[in-house]
Amino acid sequence: MRKKFSAKRLEELLFSVLMKASAVIVFGSLFVIIGTIIARGIGSMNLDMITKTPEGGYYLGKEGGVLNAIIGSFILTIAATVLALLISLPVVLYINIFKGKGSRLAVVIRMSLDFLWGIPSIVYGAFGFTIMMFFGITASLLAGIITVTLFILPIMARAMDEVISMVPHDLLEASYSLGATKYETAFKVATRQALSGIVSAALIAFGRGIGDAASVLFTAGFSDRIPLSLLQPAATLPLAIFFQLGTPFPEVQERAYASAFILTVLILIISILARFLTSRHKRNIIQ
Amino acid sequence: MNEKSLLQVRDLNVAYGTTPALKGITLDIPNKKITAIIGPSGCGKSTLLRAFNRLLEDGDEVSISGKVLVGSEDIYDPRNDVTQIRKKMGLLSQRPYPLPMSIYDNIAYGPRIHGLSSMGSMDEIVQYYLTVVGLWDEVKDRLKEPASRLSIGQQQRLCLARGLAVEPEIILADEPTSALDPKSSQKIEAEFKSLKNRYTIIIVTHILRQARRLADYVAFIYLGELIEHGPAGQIFEHPQHEMTREYIQGVIS
Numbered sequence: 001m002r003k004k005f006s007a008k009r010l011e012e013l014l015f016s017v018l019m020k021a022s023a024v025i026v027f028g029s030l031f032v033i034i035g036t037i038i039a040r041g042i043g044s045m046n047l048d049m050i051t052k053t054p055e056g057g058y059y060l061g062k063e064g065g066v067l068n069a070i071i072g073s074f075i076l077t078i079a080a081t082v083l084a085l086l087i088s089l090p091v092v093l094y095i096n097i098f099k100g101k102g103s104r105l106a107v108v109i110r111m112s113l114d115f116l117w118g119i120p121s122i123v124y125g126a127f128g129f130t131i132m133m134f135f136g137i138t139a140s141l142l143a144g145i146i147t148v149t150l151f152i153l154p155i156m157a158r159a160m161d162e163v164i165s166m167v168p169h170d171l172l173e174a175s176y177s178l179g180a181t182k183y184e185t186a187f188k189v190a191t192r193q194a195l196s197g198i199v200s201a202a203l204i205a206f207g208r209g210i211g212d213a214a215s216v217l218f219t220a221g222f223s224d225r226i227p228l229s230l231l232q233p234a235a236t237l238p239l240a241i242f243f244q245l246g247t248p249f250p251e252v253q254e255r256a257y258a259s260a261f262i263l264t265v266l267i268l269i270i271s272i273l274a275r276f277l278t279s280r281h282k283r284n285i286i287q
Numbered sequence: 288m289n290e291k292s293l294l295q296v297r298d299l300n301v302a303y304g305t306t307p308a309l310k311g312i313t314l315d316i317p318n319k320k321i322t323a324i325i326g327p328s329g330c331g332k333s334t335l336l337r338a339f340n341r342l343l344e345d346g347d348e349v350s351i352s353g354k355v356l357v358g359s360e361d362i363y364d365p366r367n368d369v370t371q372i373r374k375k376m377g378l379l380s381q382r383p384y385p386l387p388m389s390i391y392d393n394i395a396y397g398p399r400i401h402g403l404s405s406m407g408s409m410d411e412i413v414q415y416y417l418t419v420v421g422l423w424d425e426v427k428d429r430l431k432e433p434a435s436r437l438s439i440g441q442q443q444r445l446c447l448a449r450g451l452a453v454e455p456e457i458i459l460a461d462e463p464t465s466a467l468d469p470k471s472s473q474k475i476e477a478e479f480k481s482l483k484n485r486y487t488i489i490i491v492t493h494i495l496r497q498a499r500r501l502a503d504y505v506a507f508i509y510l511g512e513l514i515e516h517g518p519a520g521q522i523f524e525h526p527q528h529e530m531t532r533e534y535i536q537g538v539i540s
Contacts, residue, residue: 173342174384174446178397178453179374188396193387 037264041257049258054224059243061251066259070266071226072234076141077210080148081156085202087149088157089191092164097172097186101165110161116154122214124151129218142230144220151215156205163197164190196278203274207267213238237263293318293487294339294457299353301334301343308334310511312353316504321479321488323502323519325495327540331511332491336459339489340376341369357457374401376457377450382466383442385434386449390417390426393434393445397453416448420478440471447478458482460490464497476501495535499523507531509539 052065095106128147137143167190175185191198213236221233222243237259244256294316301309309331316322324332337343339355341362355362362372374397386393394413413430417423422444426437434445443463450458460479464472479488479501492498498505499519506516507530515528526532533539 168384170380170382171384171386174378174380175386175396176342177340177373177376177378177459178400178450179370180396180400181370184400189386 034264037257037261041254041259041261044251044254044258045261049255050262053226058224059247059252061249066235066237066240066255066262068224068226069235069237069240069259070262072141072220072223073210073237073263074266075227076144076148076216076220076234076236077206079145080152080209081202081206083145083149084153084156084205088153088160088201089198091157092160093186093190096161096164096167097190098182110158113154113158113161117158120214121151121212122217125215125218128215132219137231139219139221139233140231141220141227141234144216144234144236145230147215147219148209148212151212152205152209155208156201159201159204160194160198163194163201166197167193199274199278203271206270210236210267211238211263213242237266292316293358294489295354295356296335296338297354297356299335299338299355300351301331301338302350304348308511309338312508312513314506314513314516316487316489318487319484320503321483321490321501322504322506323498324489324491324506324508325493325498326508326534328493330508332493332508333461335508336461336489336491339457339459340373340378342373342378374453375455376459377447377453377455379443379447379450379458379460379463381462383439383446385437385442385445388434389431390434390437390445391430393449394452397449401453412452416452417445419451419482420444420448421474422448438471440467440474443467443471443475444478447475451482456487458486458488460488462491462493464492464494507534509534 048063049065050070051067052063053068054064054066055062058064091109095101095103095109099105124147128143128150131146132138132143171189171193172185175189176182180188216236216239220236220239222235222239223233224235225232227234241256241259241263244252244259247253292315296312296314296316299309299312300307312335324335326332334343338351339362343349343351351363353363357372357375360367360372386396388396391413394416395409398409398412414423414427417426422441425441426432429436434442437445443466447458447463458479464475467475476497479490482488483503490498490501502519504517505519505522507514507522507528509530515522515526515531517527522531523535526535530539
């Protein structure tokens, strides 16, 4: 009796230590990563980094900043997120509201999205490159937008699917019983009910898109100038980090960490802004 | 029955996959009265109610045969527009589901969809239907607040008002008080009594005392079959069928 009791105690102790350790790893790694970025990049953090484009010899340690990459990343990822939203929202509403979340079509689409999600971004980059070749366009903002859209589409659609499929069926029935069509129910009720989840899905996709280097490597190219048209190549922050980190000069490598810090802060700002905007809507939701 | 009834069910069969849920239901629902559909849980009461406004076909693998006539129209006639059929019937579900919007917009949702303007301005429509359900004085100063902030009893009355705002002829209520406290239940029941002169009300309930309090006409359903139906007094005092008698006495439940 006593032995069994202490074995149970031991088991409990072991698991509680394990769980606490996991929590510490998750939380700790967040601090270590942000801490590293700040510690190694702080020396190069100055206003020039975010207000100037690279000047001659920037990658050798001369004057300039990464404004080209900040603007390039922003334009490219916002455009890709909007395009992906325009595609994934109808798909998700169609399989969940019009066809039913357990329908055969829904299962097939979900499987395809999961499959697409698993494809590495470098493959999307190579695919985008093939499309570029086919249409005869060179590395440009446009090619980058298209590639990143394809890359983040399954991520966004699948995350959105999770929240739309959680909309209570009784709520949809309430709308139908008032004589609303499926179209009206989908856009006026389901979308509103799931709005904060939809925004989260768009954000997750935005975060993945702005942070990915492989998909834009061949497609968006790189340029020290701010892109002025869709057909010009555009710099992006992940590639800026990559190129700076790849130089043999410590002061340029330090700028890579400063760029990483800028990227992290940008994602943080977008995420806080979106949460703030949706919190106003969230109070309407019926739990 | 002297009056021609508005809602007539003729040999209605419903099955989920291969499991039959309703078997050969034939029933006339009297006009401008409260009809209670009673019976134990899981015996097809809600299925019958949902068959009336075609919410059943939304599910997977449901097969339906037979007729449900509203006036002279068969609602399962493929030529009929399902939204027009549903517009004729307001539905009150077991627990209230206000739409994710303000109190005002909840009432205005139906009228906006159907472009109803017979009542005048939208403000008047909203005020009128909130008054009908006795909610106006409680919410008139916070119409722009989300409906989710109301108490559950208020939410159920809001859902009733929302249903009435599309000017239906029939009110379908699926155990509408089962999630409510006794006081809120009382308000809903009082509401039904005052509405029955203007609407045909069908209420599904497994609370026998509620059926006794409210119903003018009663249909008893057991394991998917309509066992007996008739005026409330007759069903409760002189049931013809052995099973009805046992259910009312509490021998089976």
